Amino acid sequence: MKGKFYVIGVGPGDSELMTLKAARLLEKCPVWLAPTGRKGGESTALGIVEGVVSSDSKEILTHYFPMKKIRMGQTPDSEVKAAWDQAASLIVARLQAGFDVAFPTLGDPAIYSTGFYVCETLLEQDPDLLVEIVPGVSAIGASAAAAGQPLCLGDDRLVVIPATFENGQLRETLEKFDSIVLMKVHRVMDRLVPLLEELNLMDKAVLVERTSQSGQRIRRDLKVAMHEEQHYFSTMIVRK
Amino acid sequence: MKGKFYVIGVGPGDSELMTLKAARLLEKCPVWLAPTGRKGGESTALGIVEGVVSSDSKEILTHYFPMKKIRMGQTPDSEVKAAWDQAASLIVARLQAGFDVAFPTLGDPAIYSTGFYVCETLLEQDPDLLVEIVPGVSAIGASAAAAGQPLCLGDDRLVVIPATFENGQLRETLEKFDSIVLMKVHRVMDRLVPLLEELNLMDKAVLVERTSQSGQRIRRDLKVAMHEEQHYFSTMIVRK
Incomplete structure (x- = not known):
């Protein structure tokens, strides 16, 4: 059975503003894909999670997402598209191997976050994947x-x-x-x-x-x- | 020492969408003031909290807040004002006796919630009270x-x-x-x-x-x- 992909809002910064659901799902998922806004930069979202859930036994993939103007359903520029495709390939491989994957994202996923694009790109690669968006404090x-x-x-x-x-x-x-x-x-x-x-x-x-x-x-x-x-x-x- | 008043966003409905901070503070506060939208009605916010934190040892005050058009800093109509004043008196008495009081509110307190009015009314009665707003999932x-x-x-x-x-x-x-x-x-x-x-x-x-x-x-x-x-x-x- 394939794993499930969770886009998880982890709130604005204070780890205590994570939801109980976010904490439970991050505990459950053996793989975390953490976004960074700069190449080689630290992931703010990952820092928030680590204030609550230990990352010791997790596979942590950090991935750079260029911040550019983008719209769902439209073709983004090639640098952005390449970043999503690459992230999606990393994720799809784990999901197809049966592992659940968490994508922690700052604030609420519905408000200026990368999570929805990643889902869209995942589903392009494998339309049968299970995805869930977990809202967070904006x-x-x-x-x-x-x-x-x-x-x-x-x-x-x-x-x-x-x-x-x-x-x-x-x-x-x-x-x-x-x-x-x-x-x-x-x-x-x-x-x-x-x-x-x-x-x-x-x-x-x-x-x-x-x-x-x-x-x-x-x-x-x-x-x-x-x-x-x-x-x-x-x-x-x-x-x- | 006086107690502290917490307006606590408890999220949209699923108890698991409460934050870790909301759960901790509700555990800590011996008094909960739970809003209801109908006279004698149940408090949706209270139901959410009780999915996570036991209310057994708590003093639970439920209070009816009429839903009418209102603006901060302006005089509301007399029914609304009477409801806030009454709620504030209940709360101030507990705070002055040294008890922390929690006001659980649906969703995020900043978005169409009653919490800010209650704070304003409290501070009219006693400007030295400590209040904190805890954001929630909207x-x-x-x-x-x-x-x-x-x-x-x-x-x-x-x-x-x-x-x-x-x-x-x-x-x-x-x-x-x-x-x-x-x-x-x-x-x-x-x-x-x-x-x-x-x-x-x-x-x-x-x-x-x-x-x-x-x-x-x-x-x-x-x-x-x-x-x-x-x-x-x-x-x-x-x-x-």
Whole structure:
């Protein structure tokens, strides 16, 4: 019998924010495939798991996934496609040998994670494979909790948008919605902060860096934050 | 020394989707205040917790919270305000006596939950109280996982909006964004489905009822689903 493939959300950073299900399945699976965002880099997801489940008796495959703009069902660029195909081949071999394989992924798998692509690529190689997605605590929810700030209440409308969009689109979104989560802010603070100032939203915004991880910082003075380097794991919540 | 108040996200339904932190804190707290959505009704959140942590030695206070449109920092209507004040008084008394109090809440506390209001009301009664928000797996992420459908990838823009908004606003949102999560669909399927049909989005939509709970159903044929009664816990994901 073939093994089963689990994409497992392990939460935003604190190992204790893993679910009971994530911990149980990672214990059960003899093979873990851990994603890294840099070639030869460490896997943040693997670090989270190792805070709870021992990796001693596991086969650990780490694999580099290039972060590029990609869409399900469309052909990605060749570097990305090669990375998935290679990961999928490693996984399919273990599954066909009868081993369950876990793919731990940061936060919640449904929100900007690689897990769904990997599944898609796996199923291209062998359509009969069993896959399961295990949801996790998202960095968005954890950032809101850390900041003591709800994302939505009552009939609020929430938007999650990469802050790398051009200003016109960001302005419209910031004007129209009740609650706006801005991702990837570390690259664009110098144009984002003036935009928030123009829209009179400076006192409605909070910046959460490395939520639930060591070194977590909650920033409410964005004018100061703007002139400092932001960590890659930074999320801004604007709530009117 | 005063006790600490914890608002604890317990996930969408399956007790195994509670975090390790939620389980530890619920074990630790001698008092649980469990919300109910109907007078004298059962608390769904309490049911989830009891799947993992024994309530035998706990003081369980169940409390009815009316579901009405409310905003932080604004005066809610008198029925709602009375419910919070009453809950807060129960909690403050225990905290001042030195007991930690847990408030288990469905899904993630940042997303349409009562927990933040309760904190606000508590701090009105005693500004020195210690409160902590513990994030959980959201029904949104869990619905996406169950449907095998990501919410956002790459540079996608995600919106979460109650489907009870009027059609003009829904149409604009469905047209403009990559990924749309519609909440409270059970009330408005008869006008929502024709709108999706008009926008050619029928094959992009999936309806998840009671995600991760017993009786979970994934519906892709919305024309059939439209003519059946929807459960209150129903979420629709539209992804282009």
